[in-house]
Amino acid sequence: MKFSVIVTLKKDVLDPQGKVVSQTLKNMGIKNLNLVRQGKFFEIDIDETDPIKAENQVRVMSEKLLSNQIIEDFKISRAK
Amino acid sequence: MKFSVIVTLKKDVLDPQGKVVSQTLKNMGIKNLNLVRQGKFFEIDIDETDPIKAENQVRVMSEKLLSNQIIEDFKISRAK
Amino acid sequence: MIITKDQIKAHGLKEEEYKKITELLGREANLVELGIFSAMWNEHCSYKSSKIHLKKLPTKNDIVIQGPGENAGVIDIGDDDAIVFKIESHNHPSFIEPYQGAATGVGGILRDVFTMGARPIALMNSIHFGSPENKKTQNLLNGVVSGIGGYGNSVGIPTVGGETKFNSTYNENILVNAMAVGHVDKNKIFYSKAKGVNKSVVYVGSKTGRDGIHGATMASAEFDENSEEKKPTVQVGDPFTEKLLLEACLELMKDKSIISIQDMGAAGLTSSSVEMASKGKLGIELNLSEVPCREKNMTPYEIMLSESQERMLLILDDKKENAAKKIFDKWDLDFVVIGKTTDTNRLVLNYNNKKVADIPITALADEAPKYERKWAKSKISKNKIKVKELKKIKIEDALLRILSSPNHSNKSWITDQYDQIVMCDTIQKSGGDSAVIRIHNKEKAIAISVDSSANYCKADPKSGGKQIVCENWRNLISVGASPLAITNCLNFGNPEKPKIMGEFVECIEGMKEACEFLNFPVVSGNVSFYNETNSKGINPTPVIGGIGLLNKLNKIINMKLKKTNSLIIVIGKTIGHIEQSAFLQENFKIYDGPPPEINLTNEKNNGLAVLKLIKDNLVLSAHDISSGGMLTSLAEMSMASKIGLKIYKPKKLIDSIEYFFGEDQGRYLIEIDKNNRKKIESLLKENNIFSEVIAEVQNDIFEVEKMFSIKVSDLYNSNNQWYHKFNAIK
Amino acid sequence: MKSSVIVFPGSNCDRDVAVALEKLQFKNSMVWHKDTELPKSDLIVIPGGFSYGDYLRSGAIAAKSNILTEVIDAGKKGALILGICNGFQILIECGLLQGALLRNSGLKFISKNIFIKVQSNDNNFFSKYKRNDVLKLNIAHNEGNYFTNKKHLKELEDNNLIPIKYCNEKGNIDIESNPNGSINNIAGIFNSKKNILGMMPHPERMIDKVLSEEDGLGLFSSLMN
Ligand SMILES: Nc1ncnc2c1ncn2[C@@H]1O[C@H](COP(=O)(O)OP(=O)(O)O)[C@@H](O)[C@H]1O
């Protein structure tokens, strides 16, 4: 079963990468850009047919390793 | 208008990070894990009300800066 | 299945070459075999165009332990210490994907060094980019620099120096040459030559993926059934795995279980297995089903041609597998016995219990084509440039223009991205004439310098070839090191063109003369041909990486001026050769005329004299004179120390532009204590060395008497702006 | 005094710090990350480098290793722990120190000599220095941009838990002398009991006259007491 997890910095945490990316995009001529924030994306394939069990496992992974919950949030979705 | 862009390594390109993450998850007890691949996620907010124009702008950004098309693919979606 | 003409062409082979293959095999080749031949017979592995010329280089003397022919050269630096080093190119991959191309270049050269049992202790590089005005340059430059740093920093080997040059000749063909230097106990060196029959052949390191399999695969029929899209993929470096591989190999090398070891570099499993067998005059049989693969359904063709990084092949002595496997398990690396040595002299490959290739080893190695390509003598311009006829230019303006030019500006914006200190033996980082690295736990150090002068080589390949060897020797001496040996990376265009082949042959001729005269042998190297785009070749760019020895840590010298009131002496005669100078190029864009001549006798005498003065504690600081001439070199000494100089007005006999900016060779600047002047002058005179006191050290003003004066901080600023301005514009 | 240096796959300043400790006469052992027991030691050092390639987040994967449970235990019981560079990142990821180390604000790896100012010396790590001493040390990192929430920042400032801040040669703590965008120019922090220190600069790179100046020696000699 395949899932994707998106990890993003919490709102009030500074995002140095996003900041530089958005500055660069502006320099490249994209004047109407309001904001870019950068996060991480994971594609996870797990050998489990029960969707609820599987999602629970993915949640454990996301909490324990993929994100640092002091500064990051995550969102899980089941891939088609 | 808000978009999200997901950048992933092309299939067959080595993903050293995904490799280590998946090894670590296995060591942490998740035995039924098949694969983890890691990519990048961008949240983009742009001052443009025409969805087609906006998406085109995001495409340009993705091609020119956010992804390295020699080794990466990207996918744009409009955020709700 | 019959091999078609298209397949032969797609594999970069000529039809005559394929005919020879069928003769050697006694039959048609299959596709796997064709792939293997194409990998072994291409220029990169077979040196088919360069071999007969490379042979002319001197490669031996009493300190050379291993010359060309192994993964890297080895020299003896006394007390059982040996230095292992080599330079290699990664030009084409870096142009396609600068970060990964440069990173994997560093990874590859590190493996060449630790394969021999040495712990890498320093990395250097020589990188050449197109003109800053070229649109691609910024991205390539930033990508290459962060790729070099990204890999070396992570593995934990200090990147301590190199050179960065810009010239429109590299617009469509950048050069990325990386050099690695390692230290080994001279009794514990490992080689790639296989020994013994029925020994286990072991695969270690990363898994094999479809990295870098050449476009040739696409043209082959076998893949049509496979609906999946298969683009040739760029190799991605994994410095973390490299670090594990390095530690695991060095751990295994503590005992005697390895008979032979070879990294999988270009042409991966193919060239590593063939080289081991060929050197040992043995056969090798592999079961490709055992090879650890990253992707499902990889074909034997792909497995043999994959250029996945961070892999090695070992031949182990009997009964050593279990102990060896434990070490690789500890480091979480694959360790699989994939075959054995045989006495058949053949490369035999099995896959799913079927034989998929069977080739005599000699056919792949010894019988590889060797070409004595046609070459044409280079035309050398004898034009004299009359400085007096040029538009008038003020000396200080000319100096500032040189100092602020891309080629001469300070490169700390690059080197600040490299960890130069890790391992805690870096005595001198980049920025000086040579990097200096202490041998861990010892009272001695080595000096390392990397140099090229493509403009000189373009103008006169032979003289340019001599010049780079000499410049490298000078750089080593300038830190107080005795020059020992060099490695070289020869970057040229298409060798099938007589003009380019001529440049190659003449450069080698020049290098050979200089190396022989200076007793400065070539112990390793690499040739990169076909640096061409749209039929336009690059300027001939041989790069030299030299090693010198410092037997005492308290005799190390740098170019920082030490104290006011001391004197500056120039060693070597100044004639004022202005053709091919930075002065003409940066101020007038004039590239005509011959490069400065090399007088090997003066070169050697001057160098040895400087070295003697340093060893006698008579030199406070030293710097060689190179691109930009005497005034540029003086300014560099000032900027390095932020101390000023008062330079005497040149004598009437010589034009002041030619005097200050001429690039006559074999010259050094040394700072001495006033009280030692007499002693030094008479010493030099006794040895027939031309010298002249030309300046004295003073507080923060850099001036030429009666001509101009400028604050050292202003010199410094002009020298440090270029990149920031360049990188600010998109 | 006994010390232990924890070695992870990808650590690369482990030898350097061992050399420094031995120079100060520590009896040092190297401890492999898979080990489950920590030798008895007065000081635990987590060295710099790229543990697990800095993949995912620097320090994140090392923080999950066997030996870290032992280190966390020891830390909670009051053992002295020093995390340098990647070691600092690991201490943060395993929760012994609070906050986060983000990408450098310039998004480039930075390796150079910088200056730091000693803010307090009433602790085990800086006792051999004077308050306001300006030290020259070397940094080499990609992710040294310290960040924390307002509440924690106040706690750090109010309780003298920030022993070192980036400054210029003259000791002024200003934006220009901040190499990586760290909040309040923070170069290192303590836990509340001050037995655990995480710092980005490398003291072990400044202990040898042949190579450099010796401003890092004081830290190791403070710890020797
Ligand atoms: N320009 C050169 N000068 C001297 N030796 C060279 C030169 N080019 C290549 N060699 C030697 O030829 C051998 C093969 O080189 P190369 O194919 O680059 O090795 P590898 O595949 O191990 O990287 C090496 O021993 C190398 O040192």
Ligand SMILES: [Mg+2]
């Ligand atoms: Mg090799």
